[in-house]
Amino acid sequence: MTTSQRRRRARRGDGDLLRDEIVAAASRLLAETGDEEAVSIRGVAQAVGVTPPSIYLHFPDKTTLMFAVCEERFAALDRVSREAAATASDPLDELRRRGEAYIRFGLDNPAHYRILFMGRAEPPSYDETRLRDASAFGGVVDAVERGMEAGMIAAGDPHLAAVGLWATVHGITSLMIAKPHFPWPPLDALIDHVLCARFVALAAPSRP
Amino acid sequence: MTTSQRRRRARRGDGDLLRDEIVAAASRLLAETGDEEAVSIRGVAQAVGVTPPSIYLHFPDKTTLMFAVCEERFAALDRVSREAAATASDPLDELRRRGEAYIRFGLDNPAHYRILFMGRAEPPSYDETRLRDASAFGGVVDAVERGMEAGMIAAGDPHLAAVGLWATVHGITSLMIAKPHFPWPPLDALIDHVLCARFVALAAPSRP
DNA sequence: TGTACATCAGTGAACGCGCGTTCACTGATGTAC
DNA sequence: TGTACATCAGTGAACGCGCGTTCACTGATGTAC
Numbered sequence: 001m002t003t004s005q006r007r008r009r010a011r012r013g014d015g016d017l018l019r020d021e022i023v024a025a026a027s028r029l030l031a032e033t034g035d036e037e038a039v040s041i042r043g044v045a046q047a048v049g050v051t052p053p054s055i056y057l058h059f060p061d062k063t064t065l066m067f068a069v070c071e072e073r074f075a076a077l078d079r080v081s082r083e084a085a086a087t088a089s090d091p092l093d094e095l096r097r098r099g100e101a102y103i104r105f106g107l108d109n110p111a112h113y114r115i116l117f118m119g120r121a122e123p124p125s126y127d128e129t130r131l132r133d134a135s136a137f138g139g140v141v142d143a144v145e146r147g148m149e150a151g152m153i154a155a156g157d158p159h160l161a162a163v164g165l166w167a168t169v170h171g172i173t174s175l176m177i178a179k180p181h182f183p184w185p186p187l188d189a190l191i192d193h194v195l196c197a198r199f200v201a202l203a204a205p206s207r208p
Numbered sequence: 209m210t211t212s213q214r215r216r217r218a219r220r221g222d223g224d225l226l227r228d229e230i231v232a233a234a235s236r237l238l239a240e241t242g243d244e245e246a247v248s249i250r251g252v253a254q255a256v257g258v259t260p261p262s263i264y265l266h267f268p269d270k271t272t273l274m275f276a277v278c279e280e281r282f283a284a285l286d287r288v289s290r291e292a293a294a295t296a297s298d299p300l301d302e303l304r305r306r307g308e309a310y311i312r313f314g315l316d317n318p319a320h321y322r323i324l325f326m327g328r329a330e331p332p333s334y335d336e337t338r339l340r341d342a343s344a345f346g347g348v349v350d351a352v353e354r355g356m357e358a359g360m361i362a363a364g365d366p367h368l369a370a371v372g373l374w375a376t377v378h379g380i381t382s383l384m385i386a387k388p389h390f391p392w393p394p395l396d397a398l399i400d401h402v403l404c405a406r407f408v409a410l411a412a413p414s415r416p
Numbered sequence: 417t418g419t420a421c422a423t424c425a426g427t428g429a430a431c432g433c434g435c436g437t438t439c440a441c442t443g444a445t446g447t448a449c
Numbered sequence: 450t451g452t453a454c455a456t457c458a459g460t461g462a463a464c465g466c467g468c469g470t471t472c473a474c475t476g477a478t479g480t481a482c
Contacts, residue, residue: 018458035328037245041436053438054459062436118326118386120243160393164402171379178326185368194372201405226425249469261471262426270469420482427475435466442460449453 019058021048027069034111073112080105081136091147098140099169099195106173118174140165153202168198227266229256235277242319281320288313289344299355307377307403314381326382348373361410376406
């Protein structure tokens with residue numbers, strides 16, 4: 001908040017250094033305040049140690065800056081998901097690990113999770129297309145398909161199953177973020193209860 | 209937006225008439241704009257046909273007005289849930305009907321759903337306690353208990369099971385509200401897929 | 417029934433605030449000769 | 450190696466805006482006599 005020290009000017013070709021610092025500062029402020037609207041250009045500038053107009057040397061407007069922050073957070077989620085999947089022993093195990101990693105990513109970064117998955121996202125442009133390409137979601141579809149081929153998951157529409165899994169983990173994550181004071185059961189028990197249930201159902205041929 | 213006609217002054221004891229109109233207008237504007245911050249005291253006043261300071265004759269500040277709107281929407285959700293439960297044939301059927309009613313309430317009132325279940329709710333005071341008393345949640349716990357007594361649901365912690373159900377329906381609802389442009393499967397198929405899965409799992413004694 | 421008065425719902429104008437953004441500038445960095 | 454100059458990253462001051470809220474007021478409604 002008070003890095004009010006005057007910043008040393010960047011070298012000729014080093015404009016990207018400040019750009020990265022701006023994104024990092026915006027991301028940090030977002031995590032601290034928990035609110036996209038509470039992050040101001042002025043606040044970001046001060047955190048970086050620069051005056052507000054300098055931001056506009058690197059981003060045309062605030063929206064674009066926030067997109068850059070989102071991009072960076074999506075990349076982080078993808079990274080976490082890939083790491084979780086790497087140690088899995090089979091497709092079902094992979095799905096569970098991905099699910100747990102997703103929930104923990106959200107609970108560890110509630111403010112970021114908010115803008116990625118609970119925000120308004122007025123322009124229908126950015127994050128929806130990003131979503132489809134995201135390895136975090138694509139990886140789930142893949143794992144479901146492999147699970148079906150291996151006979152561990154009842155044959156069906158992999159997209160539907162993946163969406164169902166996503167909705168499940170998102171339900172826990174977003175609700176706990178939105179209502180932190182609700183008397184939640186222990187997280188592990190809840191994950192177990194809900195995620196295992198999904199797997200039981202996925203393994204079963206069809207409905208009750 | 210342009211009811212800019214001058215309002216006829218209320219009778220001596222009829223202050224509550226304007227109060228109710230203010231809440232209704234705020235609720236409507238919230239539904240239209242989809243954003244709590246986009247609803248301004250000025251906007252509400254204009255919608256009612258009154259000047260901004262008049263609002264303060266009925267509410268001490270904007271926060272309190274928004275609480276009143278929430279209160280009214282929670283009541284609406286309770287109403288919808290109770291109606292859904294009324295026609296149920298057994299506890300499991302009741303849970304399914306409550307679940308579907310919840311999802312449809314959310315999708316029909318996305319902006320209201322947002323502030324009830326996806327918002328920040330800075331003071332941890334209001335809606336969390338409201339939540340516990342809400343018949344919408346309490347009714348689910350009750351139904352789960354009855355289902356366990358009837359042997360339709362495997363014995364266990366009813367609170368945990370209720371939270372799991374809530375997370376499930378909230379997952380679908382909030383994700384579809386937040387990402388309307390994602391290629392969602394047909395709603396019925398998704399509800400079926402996810403909600404049936406929960407019931408399969410609830411009926412099963414324990415985990416895979 | 418008619419008049420003087422108290423009440424209080426609603427008004428009009430203004431306040432201070434923080435915001436995103438613009439604009440003419442400065443002065444350190446690098447280059448040409 | 451030294452000087453004049455171009456570049457362009459970053460500055461300082463200001464803009465217009467909409468917001469929540471305050472304050473002294475007005476004037477229709479109801480009441481007392």
